[in-house]
Amino acid sequence: MKKELYRQDNQLMQDAFDRIEVEIHLQKKNNGIQSLLLCGSEPRVGTTTIAIELAISMAEAGWKTVLIDADIRKGTAYKRNAGSENANLVTYLEDKSDLKQVLIETNYKNMKYIFGGSGEGNTVSLLCSAKMQQLIKELKEEFDYIIFDAPSINSVVDAGVIGSLTDGTIIVTSQGSYKKQLSQAMEQLRHVGANILGVIMNKVEKAEYKRYMKNYNYFKDKKYVNKKYKATVKKGEDN
């Protein structure tokens, strides 16, 4: 079985994720951060999209990366990345399958994926289990980065449980989401002892993005095109 994952084919978007990748890489280099939890300040801020993009970005950079769908409360029908019913995070935590079975190949060379499955009311005890700690330990030996994609901390407690086990936590928020939800998310994560690395702000309007990134179109703006290259192109057109 192979999980097909895709990222936005856009240089601006890829550049934004490359910046986050650099930040995380520095965290690994300086503080030994290897396992990461991504959770939203509130639902629908785009946590899953960011987790996928980030994992692909890291895999493409040559880092062995595993992306884990840690939303084990949602039924398959509600999931964007629904998959294997027999080998997933839940079956692994329930001791019904081994790590080799749950690690799914993806269309990216250095990236593997673990489906979430459905915990059906048993999620907290599964996530708090020794098996979960064992999973992180084993994955750390095999992969450079382990990324957990968890539901919003303000919706369910799962992110808090995982955040206490991972080396770092990143909160995803989006333009237009509530400040209070963001503050509460941070408060809850700090309460469980999670190491908050920072916030990723998603769905930022172009005007605000331009304000934040002054030379955001550096690689596109014609004023940066080499004069010699311009002359060559013009010559080619004339001929």
Add this chain to the structure above:
Amino acid sequence: MKKELSIDFVQICRDLIRGWWLIAICVIVFGGFGVVKTLDKGVNSYTAETTVYSVTYGALDEVLTGVSVMHQYEHLITSKVIANKAATLLETKDLSGDVIKNMVSYEFSNMSSSSNLVKIHASSLDPNTAIRVADAVAQAFVEHTNNIIGGNSIQIMDEAEISRVYNSVTTDRMKTRLLFAAVGFVLPCIYLVLSSIFSTKVMTVSDAKTEDKIKVIGVIPHNRDI
């Protein structure tokens, strides 16, 4: 915990631009209300003017007496005596002495006490009535003062003509409409500015930054904008 209120002018401008539709709707609604409110065309008020003068030729005594009498008896123009006399001259039941008295006013052509010209005004909603009343009052005044001085030096110079038409509604109509439209512009602007200042949403990168001084490690543009 004490919370700081930060004002981001760029964000306020952006919110105002984003809320252009609200501003436009309010300007249209309030402006429309102003138009409806000023649809009443109002009533015209006409003022007729006639001029009475003291002749300046003939014996000096007579001239000076005429000017002096005009100034001494000027108040008679708006008196009941003259008004009743004018009513008699008009021979109209609708225009009694009291009615005419309320229609009439006067002024000298200049403020000097040697002015020999007095302008008599009569105002009415009907221009013909205004003209007739002005003429009648002028005639009554001339006859009355000439009787006093026993001469003929006070005379009517010009027949009455409409000198002024006043419509209060027309004058203020445009002003009222503009005022309503201005209110329609200002109110949503105030609403947008206040909602921007007191917004509880994460609208800028610094909004996410200032919360607990947390670091923003990434900003992802909206995919609809790229």
